[in-house]
Amino acid sequence: MREEENKRSSQSSSVKRFFKKRWVFPAIYIASAAIILTGVLWYQASSSNTDKYDYKSTDLAGKKNQTPAVEVNKTFENFKMPVAKTDEAVVKMKFYDFQGKAEDQEAALVFYNNRYEPNQGIDITMKNGETFDVTASLSGTVTRVEEDATLGNVIEIEHDKGIVTQYQSLKDIKVKVGQQVKQGHILAKAGQSLFNEKAGTHVHFEIRKDGVAVNPTSYFDKPLSTLEEKSIQSPSEKQQEKLEDLEKSKDDEQSTDDEQSTDKQDNSSKSKENKNS
Secondary structure (H helix, E strand, O other): OHHHHHHHHHHHHHHHHHHOOOOHHHHHHHHHHHHHHHHHHHHHHHHOOHHHOOOOOOOOOOOOOOOOOOOHHHHOOEEOOOEOOHHHEEEEEOOOOOOOOHHHHHHOEEEEOOEEEEOOOEEEEEOOOOOOEEEOOOOEEEEEEEOOOOOOOEEEEEEEOOEEEEEEOEEOOOOOOOOEEOOOOEEEEEEOOOOOHHHOOEEEEEEEEOOEEEOHHHOEOOEHHHHHHOOOOOOOHHHHHHHHHHHHHHHHHHHHHHHHHHHHHHHHHHHHHHHHO
């Protein structure tokens, strides 16, 4: 019994001597902290493991997303009248609609070079008749800037493949080919043209898809996507024949008016001669 007691007493003394050493408690503290930190890191790694979810990265390092970017803002941007002050704007001459009423078609014929031509856009003036800023109807790329005495200078902007807007009867042009313009960007000042002298100071505005003119007023305040989805067809043979008949009729009316004007002038001259004699 004494031997066992002596052993226990010896072991207890050894433990006490061990814990009395200065490095023991710091070592125990560091070891405990390491064990706890290891446990925390293991838990975080297991909880953030994405393998349990059906997740696939669409933008891996060193690779690009193969899906082409869509210009959402541009596609859904609405066509606007190409003037800064829309409240003061007046449509002087409307678009010639091949499917429109006969009287509307007749009013949309431009008399130039002794013949009538269908108006393929709209002619916009201001109520006061003064010049004004011509602005981009839609964001796009300037693809044409041309001086033209007949049309009064031309700017063309491409908005999508096959879809362009065209601005005629301009002066003080402020853009160049290749320039990117935002909707509302000032392109030029409204001027005059030989093609439609009666319109005075105006801008001739057209919207075209695949080279075919469409009625601009039908697309104002509507997104580009509306025209993208629209199937546009060239005028049929019957519609062209109807246009030719209308032009011929207007030419005959103009000839009659010219003859009557000439007769009046002749009669007036004869009357003056008689009075003088």
